[in-house]
Amino acid sequence: MWVIQPAGKSRIDALCDPVVVSVTVLDQEMYTEAEAARLLAVPPTTLNYWLEGGERRGKLYEPIVREARKGGHPPVTWAEFVECAWLRQYRRKHQVPMKELRAFITQLRDKLGVPYPLAHARAFAYAGKLLIVEAQEVAGLDPEYYLVAPVGGQMLLTPPAEEYHERLQYEDDIVAAWRPHDDPNSSVLIRPNVRFGRPSVAGISTDVLWEQVDAGASIDEVAMDFGITPRDVRWAVSYESARAA
Template identity: 50%
Template sequence: MGATGADIYSTVGVVWCDVAMVGVTVLDREVYAEAEAARLLAMPQSTLHYWLEGRTQGGHTYLPILREQVTSRRVVTWGEFVEAALLRGYRNQKVPMPQLRAFIERLREETGAPYPLAEHRPWVSGTDLLFAAQEEADLPPEFWLVSNGQGLLTYPGDAFVHRVTWAEGIAQRLRPPVASNESPVVIDPLQRFGRPSIAGVSTAALADEVEAGATVEEVAEDFGISAEDVRWAVAYENESANAA
């Protein structure tokens, strides 16, 4: 059956389908143990767990930001991982749990999506919704994703959008937080069990070969990729180790 006008949209050159049709299975896919997700995001596991499950502190109970309710699950879905990558952009600031939760809850209500910030729609045609939601939630300006009513993204918002590969209306791939903007390293939940890779080859496998004594050129020939890709893989693994 052909798609109807309600099923497929085109915004700013991006064609995407209704998330209820094609995206939810990818975003809901349980990809990582919590500890592995924290390692890939280069952040403390305790912080990620706080965002996922909330906590009680000083007599106050803080509900999760990334989940609609406490689940006691120690596994992380792709949608949760993507949204955590966005919050990680504020790693040098204290994330205000109540306001951020209110902000994301508002987006969930308006979009009907459990992972609204892992969809492309709010970042293009829905920037007015982002702006309204952050104001309604009384989110401090330093955590805003849209700087004004004209839809101009802030630096954290813009940096996040450009780290994501968007397809069919959702985040399909993500450049790891510690990888530079020029790096070809990506995280894809449907490749290599969601581990960082280049051209479908695990960066860890490439770096291990070099560390074992093989030359960059030998590794490139063995895996059928360029020597430059191997160098990028080694650089990424070194950066990840330093960020741990």
């Protein structure tokens, strides 16, 4: 564990305590780019651009998620995967210009004092929301693309930001699980230290459960064989069926 002090001494920065970052979790190399793209359901070229930047119309652009290019196709860390999950969710709702997104992430990274600000619960606490509002304004993000909107004296997450936040589970301020299934009631989760970061329910890989049902076993039979509930088996099958569709 190591401590990073928030950058700067602005009024809003002073509202936040130093961040304790679990290097072993956030920096843990999880996936190849191809695997991460498949789990996030985004084109591999899109994911590579988010991570490494690239050339567009003769101009070279910096990465959005990473602070700097790593070169080639290095493994995707847990923190990078989580921030790409935010980009996936946000881009599905808003076609935000990448220039503005890049500026916003850079601003938020500097204000929170961590390389991957959206991998922390702290970004969504009240003081963190204030920092997001400030970062949005400094980055010149159009108000229709805001993550946090001041409403009636409160700092409210916009629908895309709320949908992203609801997919997450935290441990010690850090994202410990992400729900890949679009259904908010689903028990399918991706955890960095469970099944090597593959989608699972109750610690069992969803593809393993789906294969059993696809081979002819009943939901109840599979649940009994693996010692889990029929509900979890149904969610695993629902998730894998949606991916295959």
